[in-house]
Each structure stands twice: as C-alpha cells, then as structure tokens.
Amino acid sequence: MQNKKILIVDDDAINRKLLSVTLKKTGYEVIEAENGVDALSKLSPDISLILLDLKMPVMDGIEFMNQLREKRQEFLNIPILVLTTDDSQKEQAKLAGAREVIIKPISPIELPDKISSYL
Numbered sequence: 001m002q003n004k005k006i007l008i009v010d011d012d013a014i015n016r017k018l019l020s021v022t023l024k025k026t027g028y029e030v031i032e033a034e035n036g037v038d039a040l041s042k043l044s045p046d047i048s049l050i051l052l053d054l055k056m057p058v059m060d061g062i063e064f065m066n067q068l069r070e071k072r073q074e075f076l077n078i079p080i081l082v083l084t085t086d087d088s089q090k091e092q093a094k095l096a097g098a099r100e101v102i103i104k105p106i107s108p109i110e111l112p113d114k115i116s117s118y119l
Helices: 013-025 036-042 061-071 087-096 110-116
Strands: 005-009 029-033 047-052 080-084 100-103
Touching: 005 013, 005 036, 013 029, 013 110, 029 036, 036 061, 047 061, 061 080, 061 087, 080 087, 087 100
Parallel strands: 005 029, 005 047, 047 080, 080 100
Antiparallel strands: none
C-alpha cells in the first residue's frame, strides 16, 4: 500500500474530505480534484487509482473518461472506480471505462478493500 496515490474527483467538498480522511488512515496518498477539468490537470504517472463522481459541473465523470480515452491515453491503465448515487448511469460509466460502479454511500470499512483489489 505504500506509495499508492489516489485521485479523488468529486464536486462535493464534504465527500472529498470524507474519502480523503478514510484513505489517508489506510496509508494512501490522496490528491483531490473538484471536477473533470481539474482532475485532468492533476493526472500524473504515479497515480494508482481514480475515484470518480459522475455528476459534476464543468466536466462530469463520463466526459472525463471520454477525454482520457481520446486525449490522454497514457493514463488509460489507471483503474477508475465510479462512486455515484445514480444507479441509472451504471452501464454508461462501464462503457466509458469505469472498472466498477459503486453506489453511494459506501462504507469506510469496505472502501479500502475495494480499492486494494484493483492495486
């Protein structure tokens, strides 16, 4: 788990903080972004996993994944776990590149296990 960096992309500051605190307690390094545009600017080769919300202003999660596929292919190998309250976009998120779609709220006990299964 050491040196694993996770990018949290969510427009809700409280959600980002809760995820960040949970992951830091588990030993992960965390980078936060408030939308897809912000996330694209913070991408780096040392990011191990992306936790992505779907509904965000400026650039939503689906568009972020489309941008990765079209313009930032060097980052396509990073697993993306979508965290959403909208079950209806599950299939669209998978088609856009999400490895898994997790319906919020997710237990802080379950989240580290989910993440570690992709690392």
